[in-house]
Amino acid sequence: NAGVTQTPKFQVLKTGQSMTLQCAQDMNHNSMYWYRQDPGMGLRLIYYSASEGTTDKGEVPNGYNVSRLNKREFSLRLESAAPSQTSVYFCASIKAGFSSEKLFFGSGTQLSVL
Amino acid sequence: EDQVTQSPEALRLQEGESSSLNCSYTVSGLRGLFWYRQDPGKGPEFLFTLYSAGEEKEKERLKATLTKKESFLHITAPKPEDSATYLCAVRANFGNEKLTFGTGTRLTIIP
Numbered sequence A: 001n002a003g004v005t006q007t008p009k010f011q012v013l014k015t016g017q018s019m020t021l022q023c024a025q026d027m028n029h030n031s032m033y034w035y036r037q038d039p040g041m042g043l044r045l046i047y048y049s050a051s052e053g054t055t056d057k058g059e060v061p062n063g064y065n066v067s068r069l070n071k072r073e074f075s076l077r078l079e080s081a082a083p084s085q086t087s088v089y090f091c092a093s094i095k096a097g098f099s100s101e102k103l104f105f106g107s108g109t110q111l112s113v114l
Numbered sequence B: 001e002d003q004v005t006q007s008p009e010a011l012r013l014q015e016g017e018s019s020s021l022n023c024s025y026t027v028s029g030l031r032g033l034f035w036y037r038q039d040p041g042k043g044p045e046f047l048f049t050l051y052s053a054g055e056e057k058e059k060e061r062l063k064a065t066l067t068k069k070e071s072f073l074h075i076t077a078p079k080p081e082d083s084a085t086y087l088c089a090v091r092a093n094f095g096n097e098k099l100t101f102g103t104g105t106r107l108t109i110i111p
Helices: none
Strands: A002-009 A010-013 A018-024 A030-039 A044-051 A065-069 A074-078 A087-095 A102-105 A109-111 B001-008 B010-014 B021-026 B030-038 B045-050 B056-061 B062-066 B070-075 B084-092 B100-103 B106-111
Touching: A002 A087, A010 A018, A018 A087, A030 A065, A030 A074, A044 A065, A044 A074, A044 B084, A044 B100, A074 A087, A102 B030, A102 B100, B001 B084, B001 B100, B010 B021, B021 B030, B021 B084, B030 B070, B045 B056, B045 B062, B045 B070, B070 B084
Parallel strands: A010 A109, B010 B106
Antiparallel strands: A002 A018, A018 A074, A030 A044, A030 A087, A065 A074, A087 A102, A087 A109, B001 B021, B021 B070, B030 B045, B030 B084, B056 B062, B062 B070, B084 B100, B084 B106
């Protein structure tokens, strides 16, 4: 049982380049999330998906797109990377249930945009 | 808009010195309040979920409590391995799948 798997772990991009961050969970969770974490700002929600086929904007969606490919996979795409997108990105999924909700995180992707 | 404020930003304690971390929140109907631990270079690790005022949960040296406006994470007789950043998050009532995080408290336990 791998939990939430993110790839890649590290990435360096030049301004204007594009890339996709991959995330997959094997826990049969309905809801999945993408967060970015910056020093002093905590975890900020980029996009989330409450179920397969649906996606919604979070707090900081500009410059990003997402795809909920199926129940397992939720990808985050940077179409034209900017230095302001240098951050650590976390994917997460939630086991929802009465009095038993837990959000599980991946190990993160450290992205640098030069 | 949901808001979460954690205090203090950083806390240094001697080993064995008990203390509490605070998480104040504003949410339109609380569905759940989450506590996480995060070690450097790693993803947050789940600790507790609290659902209603008066609820308490414990795990080893940690105890989380909840009121209508805030939550406390009490650390009793901490050890150096308890050093980490502790994050608090809230989730609003059904119909809203967002989780809003605070900026965390960086806890250092000195041997």
